[in-house]
Amino acid sequence: MKDFALELGCLGFTMRLKRLSDALMHDGRKMYKELGVDIEPNWYVVFRLLKREGEMSVMEIAEKIKLAHPSVITLTNKMMKADYLSSAQCTDDNRRRLLTLTQKAHDQLPRLEQIWNAGERGVIKALEGTDFMEMFSLIEARFGEKGFKDRTIDELNKPTL
Amino acid sequence: MKDFALELGCLGFTMRLKRLSDALMHDGRKMYKELGVDIEPNWYVVFRLLKREGEMSVMEIAEKIKLAHPSVITLTNKMMKADYLSSAQCTDDNRRRLLTLTQKAHDQLPRLEQIWNAGERGVIKALEGTDFMEMFSLIEARFGEKGFKDRTIDELNKPTL
DNA sequence: CCCTAATACGTAGACAACTACATATTTTGT
DNA sequence: ACAAAATATGTAGTTGTCTACGTATTAGGG
Numbered sequence: 260m261k262d263f264a265l266e267l268g269c270l271g272f273t274m275r276l277k278r279l280s281d282a283l284m285h286d287g288r289k290m291y292k293e294l295g296v297d298i299e300p301n302w303y304v305v306f307r308l309l310k311r312e313g314e315m316s317v318m319e320i321a322e323k324i325k326l327a328h329p330s331v332i333t334l335t336n337k338m339m340k341a342d343y344l345s346s347a348q349c350t351d352d353n354r355r356r357l358l359t360l361t362q363k364a365h366d367q368l369p370r371l372e373q374i375w376n377a378g379e380r381g382v383i384k385a386l387e388g389t390d391f392m393e394m395f396s397l398i399e400a401r402f403g404e405k406g407f408k409d410r411t412i413d414e415l416n417k418p419t420l
Numbered sequence: 421m422k423d424f425a426l427e428l429g430c431l432g433f434t435m436r437l438k439r440l441s442d443a444l445m446h447d448g449r450k451m452y453k454e455l456g457v458d459i460e461p462n463w464y465v466v467f468r469l470l471k472r473e474g475e476m477s478v479m480e481i482a483e484k485i486k487l488a489h490p491s492v493i494t495l496t497n498k499m500m501k502a503d504y505l506s507s508a509q510c511t512d513d514n515r516r517r518l519l520t521l522t523q524k525a526h527d528q529l530p531r532l533e534q535i536w537n538a539g540e541r542g543v544i545k546a547l548e549g550t551d552f553m554e555m556f557s558l559i560e561a562r563f564g565e566k567g568f569k570d571r572t573i574d575e576l577n578k579p580t581l
Numbered sequence: 582c583c584c585t586a587a588t589a590c591g592t593a594g595a596c597a598a599c600t601a602c603a604t605a606t607t608t609t610g611t
Numbered sequence: 612a613c614a615a616a617a618t619a620t621g622t623a624g625t626t627g628t629c630t631a632c633g634t635a636t637t638a639g640g641g
Contacts, residue, residue, distance in 0.1 A: 260483040269543035273444045280437035290569035322421040354589040381571030382430035401546045408451035410542030515619040
Protein backbone atom coordinates (compact mmCIF):
# COMPACT_ATOMS: atom_id res chain seq x y z
CA MET A 260 0.00 0.00 0.00
CA LYS A 261 1.52 3.28 -1.08
CA ASP A 262 1.89 5.91 1.61
CA PHE A 263 -0.54 8.73 0.92
CA ALA A 264 1.47 11.18 3.00
CA LEU A 265 4.17 10.95 0.32
CA GLU A 266 1.69 12.17 -2.26
CA LEU A 267 0.83 15.20 -0.16
CA GLY A 268 4.14 16.89 -0.81
CA CYS A 269 5.33 19.25 1.87
CA LEU A 270 1.98 19.21 3.61
CA GLY A 271 2.51 15.60 4.58
CA PHE A 272 5.58 16.86 6.39
CA THR A 273 3.97 17.31 9.82
CA MET A 274 2.31 13.92 9.75
CA ARG A 275 5.47 12.16 8.65
CA LEU A 276 7.53 13.87 11.34
CA LYS A 277 5.07 12.74 13.96
CA ARG A 278 4.94 9.20 12.62
CA LEU A 279 8.70 8.87 12.67
CA SER A 280 9.13 10.35 16.12
CA ASP A 281 6.34 8.18 17.53
CA ALA A 282 7.83 5.11 15.92
CA LEU A 283 11.24 5.88 17.40
CA MET A 284 9.79 6.40 20.84
CA HIS A 285 7.77 3.19 20.78
CA ASP A 286 10.77 1.29 19.53
CA GLY A 287 12.89 2.83 22.26
CA ARG A 288 10.46 1.66 24.90
CA LYS A 289 10.49 -1.83 23.43
CA MET A 290 14.28 -1.76 23.39
CA TYR A 291 14.61 -0.97 27.09
CA LYS A 292 12.10 -3.70 27.88
CA GLU A 293 14.00 -6.20 25.75
CA LEU A 294 17.26 -5.24 27.45
CA GLY A 295 15.64 -5.61 30.86
CA VAL A 296 16.32 -2.00 31.85
CA ASP A 297 13.48 -0.28 33.69
CA ILE A 298 13.79 3.17 32.22
CA GLU A 299 11.71 5.04 29.67
CA PRO A 300 12.67 6.89 26.51
CA ASN A 301 13.68 10.50 27.18
CA TRP A 302 14.83 9.80 30.71
CA TYR A 303 18.34 9.74 29.34
CA VAL A 304 18.13 13.46 28.71
CA VAL A 305 17.57 14.10 32.40
CA PHE A 306 20.18 11.52 33.39
CA ARG A 307 22.81 13.15 31.26
CA LEU A 308 21.85 16.66 32.22
CA LEU A 309 21.94 15.97 35.95
CA LYS A 310 25.07 13.91 35.66
CA ARG A 311 26.79 17.00 34.32
CA GLU A 312 25.06 19.68 36.37
CA GLY A 313 24.65 17.88 39.67
CA GLU A 314 21.39 19.42 40.77
CA MET A 315 18.76 21.44 38.95
CA SER A 316 15.32 22.83 39.61
CA VAL A 317 12.24 21.89 37.60
CA MET A 318 12.24 25.13 35.64
CA GLU A 319 15.95 24.92 34.91
CA ILE A 320 15.48 21.48 33.42
CA ALA A 321 12.42 22.59 31.46
CA GLU A 322 14.31 25.50 29.91
CA LYS A 323 17.37 23.46 29.17
CA ILE A 324 15.56 20.67 27.37
CA LYS A 325 12.85 22.97 26.00
CA LEU A 326 9.79 21.22 27.34
CA ALA A 327 6.90 22.84 29.17
CA HIS A 328 7.40 22.59 32.91
CA PRO A 329 4.40 20.29 33.54
CA SER A 330 6.01 17.79 31.19
CA VAL A 331 9.19 17.93 33.23
CA ILE A 332 7.20 17.38 36.43
CA THR A 333 5.52 14.30 34.97
CA LEU A 334 8.84 12.96 33.68
CA THR A 335 10.79 13.53 36.86
CA ASN A 336 8.02 12.23 39.10
CA LYS A 337 8.25 8.92 37.29
CA MET A 338 12.00 8.90 37.63
CA MET A 339 11.61 9.58 41.35
CA LYS A 340 9.10 6.77 41.67
CA ALA A 341 11.65 4.47 40.01
CA ASP A 342 14.22 5.69 42.53
CA TYR A 343 16.51 7.33 39.98
CA LEU A 344 15.93 10.87 41.21
CA SER A 345 15.65 12.50 44.58
CA SER A 346 14.26 15.91 45.28
CA ALA A 347 14.96 18.46 47.99
CA GLN A 348 13.44 21.83 48.70
CA CYS A 349 15.87 24.63 47.99
CA THR A 350 16.76 26.39 51.26
CA ASP A 351 17.49 29.74 49.62
CA ASP A 352 14.24 29.81 47.69
CA ASN A 353 11.42 27.71 49.04
CA ARG A 354 9.59 27.75 45.74
CA ARG A 355 12.25 25.73 44.03
CA ARG A 356 12.80 22.02 44.24
CA LEU A 357 16.22 20.67 43.44
CA LEU A 358 16.56 17.33 41.69
CA THR A 359 19.59 15.08 41.85
CA LEU A 360 20.48 11.58 40.71
CA THR A 361 20.24 8.89 43.37
CA GLN A 362 22.83 6.29 44.18
CA LYS A 363 20.84 3.78 42.14
CA ALA A 364 21.09 6.10 39.15
CA HIS A 365 24.86 6.41 39.54
CA ASP A 366 25.18 2.65 39.91
CA GLN A 367 23.29 2.00 36.71
CA LEU A 368 24.91 4.77 34.69
CA PRO A 369 27.73 2.64 33.25
CA ARG A 370 25.27 0.14 31.79
CA LEU A 371 23.00 2.93 30.58
CA GLU A 372 25.86 4.83 28.98
CA GLN A 373 26.79 1.65 27.16
CA ILE A 374 23.27 1.40 25.74
CA TRP A 375 23.09 5.08 24.85
CA ASN A 376 26.43 4.94 23.10
CA ALA A 377 25.23 1.97 21.07
CA GLY A 378 22.05 3.92 20.27
CA GLU A 379 24.16 6.86 19.20
CA ARG A 380 26.20 4.68 16.88
CA GLY A 381 23.02 3.13 15.50
CA VAL A 382 21.52 6.50 14.70
CA ILE A 383 24.76 7.70 13.17
CA LYS A 384 24.65 4.73 10.82
CA ALA A 385 21.03 5.41 9.95
CA LEU A 386 21.98 8.97 9.03
CA GLU A 387 25.15 7.94 7.25
CA GLY A 388 26.01 9.74 4.06
CA THR A 389 23.64 12.60 4.81
CA ASP A 390 23.93 15.91 6.58
CA PHE A 391 20.54 15.34 8.12
CA MET A 392 21.34 16.69 11.56
CA GLU A 393 22.72 19.95 10.20
CA MET A 394 19.75 20.32 7.92
CA PHE A 395 17.35 19.49 10.71
CA SER A 396 18.93 22.18 12.87
CA LEU A 397 18.37 24.65 10.07
CA ILE A 398 14.70 23.69 9.70
CA GLU A 399 14.20 23.87 13.48
CA ALA A 400 15.68 27.34 13.45
CA ARG A 401 13.48 28.51 10.57
CA PHE A 402 10.29 27.28 12.22
CA GLY A 403 11.56 28.77 15.45
CA GLU A 404 11.76 32.21 13.82
CA LYS A 405 8.41 31.97 12.13
CA GLY A 406 5.99 29.13 12.84
CA PHE A 407 3.73 27.18 10.56
CA LYS A 408 0.73 29.33 11.42
CA ASP A 409 2.37 32.63 10.57
CA ARG A 410 3.96 31.23 7.43
CA THR A 411 0.61 29.99 6.19
CA ILE A 412 -1.26 33.17 7.05
CA ASP A 413 1.40 35.26 5.35
CA GLU A 414 1.01 33.18 2.21
CA LEU A 415 -2.77 33.48 2.40
CA ASN A 416 -2.56 37.24 2.57
CA LYS A 417 -0.23 37.63 -0.37
CA PRO A 418 -2.01 39.16 -3.34
CA THR A 419 -2.50 36.62 -6.08
CA LEU A 420 -0.31 37.88 -8.87
CA MET B 421 19.28 29.11 27.42
CA LYS B 422 21.15 26.74 25.18
CA ASP B 423 19.24 23.69 24.05
CA PHE B 424 20.67 20.61 25.73
CA ALA B 425 19.26 18.32 23.03
CA LEU B 426 21.76 19.89 20.66
CA GLU B 427 24.60 18.75 22.88
CA LEU B 428 23.34 15.18 22.83
CA GLY B 429 24.35 14.59 19.23
CA CYS B 430 22.35 12.03 17.37
CA LEU B 431 20.70 10.76 20.53
CA GLY B 432 18.84 14.03 20.87
CA PHE B 433 17.35 13.19 17.49
CA THR B 434 14.17 11.52 18.75
CA MET B 435 13.39 14.25 21.21
CA ARG B 436 13.98 16.99 18.65
CA LEU B 437 11.79 15.26 16.10
CA LYS B 438 8.98 15.02 18.60
CA ARG B 439 9.39 18.62 19.70
CA LEU B 440 9.22 19.90 16.16
CA SER B 441 6.25 17.76 15.18
CA ASP B 442 4.37 18.71 18.34
CA ALA B 443 5.12 22.37 17.76
CA LEU B 444 3.85 22.16 14.18
CA MET B 445 0.68 20.44 15.27
CA HIS B 446 -0.06 22.93 18.03
CA ASP B 447 0.62 25.78 15.68
CA GLY B 448 -1.64 24.20 13.08
CA ARG B 449 -4.47 23.98 15.59
CA LYS B 450 -3.95 27.63 16.50
CA MET B 451 -3.95 28.55 12.83
CA TYR B 452 -7.31 26.97 12.11
CA LYS B 453 -8.76 28.68 15.17
CA GLU B 454 -7.38 32.04 14.07
CA LEU B 455 -8.80 31.54 10.59
CA GLY B 456 -12.18 30.62 12.04
CA VAL B 457 -12.22 27.16 10.44
CA ASP B 458 -13.52 24.38 12.66
CA ILE B 459 -11.20 21.60 11.58
CA GLU B 460 -8.23 19.96 13.25
CA PRO B 461 -4.72 19.30 12.03
CA ASN B 462 -4.47 15.99 10.13
CA TRP B 463 -8.07 16.05 8.99
CA TYR B 464 -6.81 17.36 5.69
CA VAL B 465 -5.22 13.98 5.00
CA VAL B 466 -8.63 12.32 5.18
CA PHE B 467 -10.28 15.14 3.25
CA ARG B 468 -7.83 14.84 0.40
CA LEU B 469 -7.84 11.07 0.40
CA LEU B 470 -11.63 10.80 0.29
CA LYS B 471 -11.93 13.60 -2.21
CA ARG B 472 -9.86 11.50 -4.56
CA GLU B 473 -11.11 8.04 -3.68
CA GLY B 474 -14.77 8.78 -3.03
CA GLU B 475 -15.39 6.23 -0.31
CA MET B 476 -13.08 4.14 1.83
CA SER B 477 -13.30 1.81 4.79
CA VAL B 478 -11.55 2.40 8.10
CA MET B 479 -8.81 -0.11 7.38
CA GLU B 480 -8.22 1.21 3.89
CA ILE B 481 -7.68 4.68 5.30
CA ALA B 482 -5.46 3.34 8.08
CA GLU B 483 -3.23 1.50 5.62
CA LYS B 484 -3.09 4.37 3.21
CA ILE B 485 -2.05 6.96 5.76
CA LYS B 486 -0.10 4.47 7.87
CA LEU B 487 -1.80 4.99 11.20
CA ALA B 488 -3.10 2.28 13.50
CA HIS B 489 -6.79 1.68 12.88
CA PRO B 490 -7.95 2.89 16.32
CA SER B 491 -6.36 6.23 15.52
CA VAL B 492 -8.35 6.40 12.31
CA ILE B 493 -11.55 5.58 14.18
CA THR B 494 -10.94 8.38 16.64
CA LEU B 495 -10.05 10.81 13.87
CA THR B 496 -13.00 9.99 11.65
CA ASN B 497 -15.48 9.93 14.52
CA LYS B 498 -14.56 13.52 15.23
CA MET B 499 -14.96 14.43 11.59
CA MET B 500 -18.37 12.76 11.58
CA LYS B 501 -19.38 14.67 14.68
CA ALA B 502 -18.39 17.89 12.89
CA ASP B 503 -20.55 16.76 9.94
CA TYR B 504 -17.68 16.46 7.48
CA LEU B 505 -17.96 12.70 7.08
CA SER B 506 -20.79 10.26 6.77
CA SER B 507 -20.56 6.54 7.20
CA ALA B 508 -22.56 3.65 5.73
CA GLN B 509 -22.33 -0.05 6.33
CA CYS B 510 -20.96 -1.87 3.30
CA THR B 511 -23.63 -4.11 1.80
CA ASP B 512 -21.16 -6.62 0.37
CA ASP B 513 -19.28 -7.02 3.61
CA ASN B 514 -21.11 -6.15 6.78
CA ARG B 515 -17.91 -5.81 8.75
CA ARG B 516 -16.80 -2.81 6.76
CA ARG B 517 -17.97 0.72 7.15
CA LEU B 518 -17.57 3.07 4.22
CA LEU B 519 -16.77 6.70 4.84
CA THR B 520 -17.53 9.54 2.44
CA LEU B 521 -17.32 13.33 2.53
CA THR B 522 -20.59 15.10 3.30
CA GLN B 523 -22.09 18.00 1.40
CA LYS B 524 -20.73 20.34 4.07
CA ALA B 525 -17.25 18.98 3.40
CA HIS B 526 -17.59 19.56 -0.35
CA ASP B 527 -18.92 23.05 0.26
CA GLN B 528 -15.97 23.99 2.43
CA LEU B 529 -13.32 22.33 0.28
CA PRO B 530 -12.50 25.40 -1.83
CA ARG B 531 -11.72 27.46 1.26
CA LEU B 532 -9.80 24.59 2.82
CA GLU B 533 -7.80 23.94 -0.34
CA GLN B 534 -6.87 27.60 -0.34
CA ILE B 535 -5.52 27.30 3.20
CA TRP B 536 -3.71 24.05 2.52
CA ASN B 537 -2.10 25.46 -0.59
CA ALA B 538 -0.89 28.44 1.42
CA GLY B 539 0.43 26.01 4.03
CA GLU B 540 2.20 24.08 1.33
CA ARG B 541 3.86 27.24 0.02
CA GLY B 542 4.82 28.19 3.58
CA VAL B 543 6.49 24.87 4.23
CA ILE B 544 8.23 24.97 0.87
CA LYS B 545 9.73 28.31 1.85
CA ALA B 546 10.80 26.96 5.23
CA LEU B 547 12.60 24.13 3.48
CA GLU B 548 14.00 26.35 0.75
CA GLY B 549 17.53 25.69 -0.36
CA THR B 550 17.58 22.22 1.19
CA ASP B 551 16.74 18.77 -0.03
CA PHE B 552 15.15 18.05 3.31
CA MET B 553 12.16 16.11 1.99
CA GLU B 554 14.30 13.78 -0.08
CA MET B 555 16.64 13.24 2.82
CA PHE B 556 13.76 12.69 5.19
CA SER B 557 12.34 10.04 2.87
CA LEU B 558 15.69 8.30 2.95
CA ILE B 559 15.83 8.34 6.76
CA GLU B 560 12.24 7.09 6.99
CA ALA B 561 13.14 4.24 4.68
CA ARG B 562 16.24 3.33 6.67
CA PHE B 563 14.39 3.23 9.97
CA GLY B 564 11.62 1.34 8.18
CA GLU B 565 14.07 -1.39 7.23
CA LYS B 566 15.67 -1.61 10.63
CA GLY B 567 14.29 0.25 13.64
CA PHE B 568 16.03 2.07 16.44
CA LYS B 569 15.80 -0.93 18.76
CA ASP B 570 17.43 -3.39 16.38
CA ARG B 571 20.08 -0.88 15.37
CA THR B 572 21.01 -0.29 18.98
CA ILE B 573 21.01 -3.94 19.94
CA ASP B 574 23.15 -4.79 16.93
CA GLU B 575 25.65 -2.17 18.00
CA LEU B 576 25.60 -3.46 21.57
CA ASN B 577 26.38 -6.97 20.40
CA LYS B 578 29.29 -5.98 18.21
CA PRO B 579 32.55 -7.14 19.69
CA THR B 580 34.57 -4.20 20.94
CA LEU B 581 37.57 -4.11 18.69
C1' DC C 582 7.83 48.34 54.82
C1' DC C 583 4.17 46.81 52.30
C1' DC C 584 1.70 45.88 48.03
C1' DT C 585 2.15 44.37 43.46
C1' DA C 586 4.47 41.86 40.00
C1' DA C 587 7.17 38.11 38.80
C1' DT C 588 8.60 33.46 39.46
C1' DA C 589 8.35 28.33 40.66
C1' DC C 590 5.76 24.68 41.04
C1' DG C 591 1.61 21.94 40.84
C1' DT C 592 -2.98 20.21 39.08
C1' DA C 593 -6.56 19.55 35.67
C1' DG C 594 -8.05 18.66 31.33
C1' DA C 595 -7.32 18.09 26.18
C1' DC C 596 -5.20 15.54 22.50
C1' DA C 597 -3.17 12.21 19.32
C1' DA C 598 -0.84 8.27 18.91
C1' DC C 599 -0.07 3.45 20.40
C1' DT C 600 -0.93 -1.77 22.04
C1' DA C 601 -3.86 -5.32 23.58
C1' DC C 602 -8.03 -7.32 23.76
C1' DA C 603 -13.05 -8.17 22.28
C1' DT C 604 -16.66 -8.93 18.85
C1' DA C 605 -18.70 -9.69 14.47
C1' DT C 606 -18.36 -11.25 9.86
C1' DT C 607 -16.28 -13.51 5.96
C1' DT C 608 -13.13 -16.82 3.87
C1' DT C 609 -10.90 -21.12 3.56
C1' DG C 610 -9.79 -25.83 3.91
C1' DT C 611 -11.24 -30.10 4.49
C1' DA D 612 -21.24 -27.42 5.18
C1' DC D 613 -18.86 -26.51 9.11
C1' DA D 614 -14.91 -25.41 12.04
C1' DA D 615 -10.89 -22.65 12.12
C1' DA D 616 -8.40 -18.75 10.45
C1' DA D 617 -8.39 -14.27 8.80
C1' DT D 618 -10.26 -9.73 8.58
C1' DA D 619 -12.84 -5.34 10.01
C1' DT D 620 -14.13 -2.72 13.48
C1' DG D 621 -14.54 -1.20 18.15
C1' DT D 622 -13.17 -0.39 23.20
C1' DA D 623 -10.03 0.24 27.07
C1' DG D 624 -6.07 1.74 28.93
C1' DT D 625 -1.15 3.87 28.51
C1' DT D 626 1.90 7.47 27.08
C1' DG D 627 3.88 12.10 26.47
C1' DT D 628 3.05 16.45 25.15
C1' DC D 629 0.55 20.80 25.63
C1' DT D 630 -2.33 25.05 27.65
C1' DA D 631 -4.73 27.21 31.35
C1' DC D 632 -5.33 28.04 35.80
C1' DG D 633 -4.22 28.01 40.90
C1' DT D 634 -1.05 28.59 44.93
C1' DA D 635 3.06 29.76 47.33
C1' DT D 636 7.10 32.43 47.64
C1' DT D 637 10.28 36.04 46.44
C1' DA D 638 11.67 40.55 44.47
C1' DG D 639 11.00 45.37 43.61
C1' DG D 640 9.16 50.11 43.72
C1' DG D 641 7.11 53.82 45.95
